[in-house]
Amino acid sequence: MNNLTTYILDALQAPHSAVLIQDWIAEARTSNPDLAKSATADATEVVAAFGASLQAGADAGSFRDPRWLPLQQVLSALSRSRAAQGQTAGDTSVFVLALKKPLLDGLQTWAAGGDSAQLMAAFWGLTKLVDSMAQFTATTFQHAREEIINRQQEELLELSTPVVKLWDGVLAVPMIGTLDSNRTQIVMETLLQKIVETGSELAIIDITGVPTVDTLVAQHLLKTVTAIRLMGADCIISGIRPQIAQTIVHLGIDLQGITTKASLADALSLALQRTGWRVTRQA
Amino acid sequence: MGATLLVTIQVDMLDQTALALQDDLAERIAKTGASGVMIDISALEIVDSFVGRMLASISGIARILSATTVVVGMQPAVAITLVELGLSLEGVKTALNVERGLEVLRRAREESGLVG
Numbered sequence: 026m027n028n029l030t031t032y033i034l035d036a037l038q039a040p041h042s043a044v045l046i047q048d049w050i051a052e053a054r055t056s057n058p059d060l061a062k063s064a065t066a067d068a069t070e071v072v073a074a075f076g077a078s079l080q081a082g083a084d085a086g087s088f089r090d091p092r093w094l095p096l097q098q099v100l101s102a103l104s105r106s107r108a109a110q111g112q113t114a115g116d117t118s119v120f121v122l123a124l125k126k127p128l129l130d131g132l133q134t135w136a137a138g139g140d141s142a143q144l145m146a147a148f149w150g151l152t153k154l155v156d157s158m159a160q161f162t163a164t165t166f167q168h169a170r171e172e173i174i175n176r177q178q179e180e181l182l183e184l185s186t187p188v189v190k191l192w193d194g195v196l197a198v199p200m201i202g203t204l205d206s207n208r209t210q211i212v213m214e215t216l217l218q219k220i221v222e223t224g225s226e227l228a229i230i231d232i233t234g235v236p237t238v239d240t241l242v243a244q245h246l247l248k249t250v251t252a253i254r255l256m257g258a259d260c261i262i263s264g265i266r267p268q269i270a271q272t273i274v275h276l277g278i279d280l281q282g283i284t285t286k287a288s289l290a291d292a293l294s295l296a297l298q299r300t301g302w303r304v305t306r307q308a
Numbered sequence: 309m310g311a312t313l314l315v316t317i318q319v320d321m322l323d324q325t326a327l328a329l330q331d332d333l334a335e336r337i338a339k340t341g342a343s344g345v346m347i348d349i350s351a352l353e354i355v356d357s358f359v360g361r362m363l364a365s366i367s368g369i370a371r372i373l374s375a376t377t378v379v380v381g382m383q384p385a386v387a388i389t390l391v392e393l394g395l396s397l398e399g400v401k402t403a404l405n406v407e408r409g410l411e412v413l414r415r416a417r418e419e420s421g422l423v424g
Binding site: 213214217220221224226248252253254255256257258 | 383391
């Protein structure tokens with residue numbers, strides 16, 4: 026392994042490093058003709074960190090050695106930026122794997138005339154090392170994408186359950202998308218909190234944007250309405266599409282005396298009535 | 309006659325306290341001839357099924373003694389817990405705050421046709 030380390034260190038330093046990087050980019054381009062323009066800068070950073078870690082005594086036989094941290098950090102950064110650019114995990118790990126060819130070519134020249142068993146050992150060691158690097162990059166890529174997805178999910182959840190004030194004492198929640206227990210919980214908490222804050226007596230839940238209503242969805246809606254009534258306010262459900270009305274009847278769902286209206290306009294009209302308002306048109 | 313009793317629950321209640329409250333309240337309703345009982349639970353942040361049942365029984369006892377009960381100031385977390393526990397507090401009127409609660413009691417008194 027000492028030999029291997031010596032060889033790699035040699036290959037990673039100037040003036041050899043310039044050629045190494047060139048060959049690396051060339052090899053990467055054969056599998057990915059649309060290689061990012063930043064690739065050369067990325068490659069230079071990786072080579073620098075690679076050399077630095079080895080100089081600090083990192084074990085070329087195990088990528089888990091903590092002294093590989095500088096290189097790992099550079100690979101993580103590379104991974105994250107590629108993930109944010111929308112590239113696939115495959116593209117990124119193929120890029121890292123492309124480093125193998127120039128390094129192995131150089132190894133052959135460097136070890137020429139030497140022991141073939143030693144050459145095999147060095148060959149294997151180098152392959153394993155670069156594979157670990159590519160693997161590390163792929164794993165980090167995965168984590169980065171998952172983080173992005175999770176964050177987007179949270180934002181989506183927040184955006185899709187706004188509680189708006191329709192009138193004095195009347196709140197409305199336009200629901201868009203499927204209603205699962207997660208969203209029901211959020212809607213309940215947000216709506217109830219707003220009811221207390223504004224002292225509104227009526228809440229209108231509009232389900233125009235809810236594609237299907239089955240017994241589970243109905244249960245969630247009923248839970249929300251019960252909670253609202255417990256607190257001393259009342260609820261109207263609006264935006265019931267004809268198909269949904271049919272489904273509710275067919276499934277035998279009992280709406281327990283909740284007022285339902287086909288449109289938000291009707292619900293608002295009823296709400297205004299109940300809270301003592303009368304709307305007149307000026308001639 | 310026709311007075312309203314106001315009960316404010318400020319601490320999380322122990323079972324014995326709740327039972328004592330029921331006794332006390334029944335006595336008071338009978339003694340003062342109150343027609344309305346308002347239970348303010350705005351300071352209550354946690355409830356369990358016991359408290360839920362207690363509110364329902366106070367309401368029942370009051371009704372028999374010909375008084376209306378209204379629970380006011382329920383916090384969102386409490387409402388959610390009661391729903392999750394499956395307690396819908398049948399027969400217990402609720403209102404958002406004391407003001408609205410008094411409104412409810414006033415209407416109930418009018419409907420029952422009590423004089424005064």
